[in-house]
Amino acid sequence: MSKKDKQIETAMIHGGENKIESYGSLAAPIFQTSTFSFDNALEGERRFAGETEGYIYSRLGNPTVKMLEDRICDLEGGERGLAFSSGMAAISAVLISLTKTNDHILCSNGLYGCTYGLLKMLKDKYHIDHDFSFMDNEEELRDCITQRTTCIFVETPINPTMRLIDLTMVARVAREFGIPVVVDNTFCSPYLQRPLELGCDVVVHSATKYIGGHGDVIAGLVVGRREFIDEVARHAQKDVGGVLSPFDAWLLLRGLKTLHVRMDRHSDNAAVIAEKLHHHPSVTQVHYPGMDHHPQHSLALTQMKTGGGVLSFTIDGTKKDAQYLMDQMNMIKIAVSLGDAETLIQHPATMTHAVVPEEKRKQMGIEDNLIRLSIGLESVHDIWQDINQALNVFVKD
Numbered sequence: 066m067s068k069k070d071k072q073i074e075t076a077m078i079h080g081g082e083n084k085i086e087s088y089g090s091l092a093a094p095i096f097q098t099s100t101f102s103f104d105n106a107l108e109g110e111r112r113f114a115g116e117t118e119g120y121i122y123s124r125l126g127n128p129t130v131k132m133l134e135d136r137i138c139d140l141e142g143g144e145r146g147l148a149f150s151s152g153m154a155a156i157s158a159v160l161i162s163l164t165k166t167n168d169h170i171l172c173s174n175g176l177y178g179c180t181y182g183l184l185k186m187l188k189d190k191y192h193i194d195h196d197f198s199f200m201d202n203e204e205e206l207r208d209c210i211t212q213r214t215t216c217i218f219v220e221t222p223i224n225p226t227m228r229l230i231d232l233t234m235v236a237r238v239a240r241e242f243g244i245p246v247v248v249d250n251t252f253c254s255p256y257l258q259r260p261l262e263l264g265c266d267v268v269v270h271s272a273t274k275y276i277g278g279h280g281d282v283i284a285g286l287v288v289g290r291r292e293f294i295d296e297v298a299r300h301a302q303k304d305v306g307g308v309l310s311p312f313d314a315w316l317l318l319r320g321l322k323t324l325h326v327r328m329d330r331h332s333d334n335a336a337v338i339a340e341k342l343h344h345h346p347s348v349t350q351v352h353y354p355g356m357d358h359h360p361q362h363s364l365a366l367t368q369m370k371t372g373g374g375v376l377s378f379t380i381d382g383t384k385k386d387a388q389y390l391m392d393q394m395n396m397i398k399i400a401v402s403l404g405d406a407e408t409l410i411q412h413p414a415t416m417t418h419a420v421v422p423e424e425k426r427k428q429m430g431i432e433d434n435l436i437r438l439s440i441g442l443e444s445v446h447d448i449w450q451d452i453n454q455a456l457n458v459f460v461k462d
Contacts, residue, residue: 071139073140073255073256073325074325076136076139076140077136077140077256077321077322077324077325078321078322080135080136080139080140081132081133081134081135081136081137081138081139081146092319093129093132093315093318093319094128094129095129095311095312095315096123096127096128096129096311097311097312098123098127098311099122099123100121100122100123101119101120101121101122101123103119109121123308123310123311124303124306124308125303127311127314128311129311129312129314129315129318130148130308130309130311130314132314132318133146133148133286133309133314133317133318133321134146134147134148134286136318136321137255137270137272137276137286137288137321138288140255140256140321141250141255141259141260141261141268141288142255142259142261142262143261143268143288143289143290143294144289144290144291144294145288145289145290145291145294145295146286146287146288146294147286147287147288147294147297147298147302148272148284148285148286148308148309148314148317149284149285149286149287149302149307149308149309150283150284150285150307150308150309150310150313151271151273151283151284151285151307152251152269152270152271152272152273152274152284152285153179153180153183153271153285154285154307155269155270155271155285155286155287155307156180156183156249156269156285157183157301157305157307158287158297158301158302158305158307159247159267159269159287159297159301160183160184160187160216160218160247161300161301161305162293162296162297162300162301163215163216163245163247164187164191164193164215164216165193165215166191166192166193167192167193167194167213168193168194168213168214168215169193169194169195169196169211169213169214169215170184170187170193170194170195170196170214170215170216170217170218171195171196171197171198171206171209171210171214171216171217171218172184172195172196172197172198172217172218172219173197173198173199173200173218173219173220173221173223173230174197174198174199174200174223174228174428174429175197175220175223175224175226175228175429175430175431176218176220176223176224176429177220177224177249177417177418178413178417178418178419178420178421179420180218180220180249181418181420181421181425182420194213196209197428197429200219200230200231200234200235202234203234203237203238206234206235206238207238207241210238210242210244214242214244215244216244216245216246216247217235217239217244217245217246217247218247218249219232219235219246219247219248219249219265220248220249220252221248221249221252221258221368222252222253222354222373222375223429224251224252224375224413224417224437225352225375225377225413225417225418225431225435225437226352226377226429226430226431226435227352227353227354227359227375227376227377228352228361228430229354229361229364229365229368229369231364231368232246232248232260232263232264232265232368233263233264233367233368235265236263236264236265236266237264239266240264245266245267245293246260246264246265246266246267247265247266247267247268247269248260248265248267248268248269249269249270249271250268250269250270251269251270251271251274251275251404252274252275252373252375252403253369253373254270254274254275254276254324254328255268256324256325256328256370257328257332257369257370257371257373258368258369258370261288261289263368266289266290266293267287267288267289267293268287268288268289269285269286269287270285270286270287271284271285272284272285272286272317273285273402273404274402274403274404275324275327275328275331275374275403275404276317276320276321276324276404277316277317277320277404278320278323278324278327278404278405278406279316279320279405279406280402280405280406280407281316282313282316282317282320283313284309284313284314284317285307285309327406327442328371328373328374329371330442331373331374331404331440331441331442332355332371332372332373332374333371333445334374334440334441334442334443334445334448335353335355335372335373335374335375335376335438335440336353336355336356336371336372337445337449338376338438338440338445338448338449338452339351339353339355339356339372339376340356341449341452341453342376342378342452343356343358345453345456347380347381347382347456348378348379348380348381348456349378349379349380349381349434350378350379351376351377351378352376352377352378353372353376353377354369354372354373355371355372355373356372359372374403374404374439374440374441375403375437375438375439375440376437376438376440377413377435377436377437377438378435378436378438379432379434379435379436380434380436380456381434382434383433383434384412384414384415384433384434386434387412387433387434387435387436388412388415390436390455390456390458391410391411391412391436391455393454393455393458394410394451394452394455395451395454396408396443396447396448396451397409397410397438397448397451397452398410399411401416401417402439403437403439404439405439405441406441406442406443407441407442407443408438408439408440408441408443408448408451409438409439409441410436410437410438410439411436411437412435412436412437413431413435413436413437414426414431414432414433414435417437418431438452
């Protein structure tokens with residue numbers, strides 16, 4: 066069966082299988098080594114010169130890590146994948162590779178707080194400017210692109226407002242200007258959304274989230290055209306050095322085998338919880354693209370398989386009320402990650418997006434009464450029971 070013939074569920078288990086010596090091991094071997102020896106000095110010279118293939122040093126390449134990189138490449142439909150020690154290491158490597166002093170990055174109007182912090186640092190230290198756009202239509206997008214714009218960086222769904230960006234439209238406009246489009250696909254994973262197939266150029270993941278799936282690894286992944294990924298590997302990865310360890314790569318390979326099963330359950334549970342929240346008297350708004358009445362539901366149907374496992378909602382109250390509600394949870398944990406088996410709840414304004422100035426935060430739609438939920442794999446009955454009892458305690462007389 067060729068790579069192209071595999072369905073994505075099969076590719077999650079068998080994708081990127083390479084011909085490393087495994088001695089018949091069904092599970093991927095862990096090459097827990099920092100360096101590799103050469104049979105002779107000439108072989109070492111040729112490997113360093115790039116004349117022959119082979120491993121040199123695990124910062125430059127490792128068989129276990131390579132299996133992961135090949136598998137995510139298969140799943141996203143790219144030409145090469147690259148693994149990093151965190152999602153932010155992956156994003157940093159891509160943006161460093163695409164920019165130089167006095168360049169400009171155009172971003173979706175809403176980003177993960179640490180991505181915002183990275184952009185601020187690039188501006189303060191290296192004079193690489195950035196602007197935000199709602200990217201609602203082609204005209205607005207064109208107006209935001211300048212002669213100095215060297216890339217467009219997009220989250221969709223946007224964290225934590227779940228607003229969607231039309232990737233096909235953005236890619237179409239970007240091609241007019243010869244600008245690459247980078248998509249943070251963390252919330253969807255390649256199972257729910259494949260930006261490269263929609264015309265985008267680079268995909269990044271915080272693999273810590275759904276790809277790992279068990280809350281026990283920090284990692285990042287990048288997929289794109291071989292020429293660009295080779296450049297990222299030569300410079301931003303080799304010289305900066307934010308590489309993934311073999312053991313962590315093995316954890317992600319293990320996680321990928323069940324990604325499709327988990328994402329289906331995350332999505333099914335989230336859809337039920339979103340509807341129940343929508344009808345609760347203490348909830349003023351629910352943000353979940355999988356709901357029929359979400360304003361961008363039709364777009365979700367064109368570029369996402371399901372609505373995913375994350376949702377956010379606002380309550381009829383203040384920041385203090387939102388925090389009080391979160392404190393009433395019994396089973397659901399207060400934690401800032403997502404994609405774990407456990408349902409997690411967090412307050413974006415004071416947690417994941419606390420670094421964003423209040424005025425900008427509110428422009429992004431992150432109000433003090435906004436709460437984000439990462440819906441887990443528990444019984445949806447138990448998830449709702451915990452949320453409902455907390456909401457009912459919160460209900461004012």
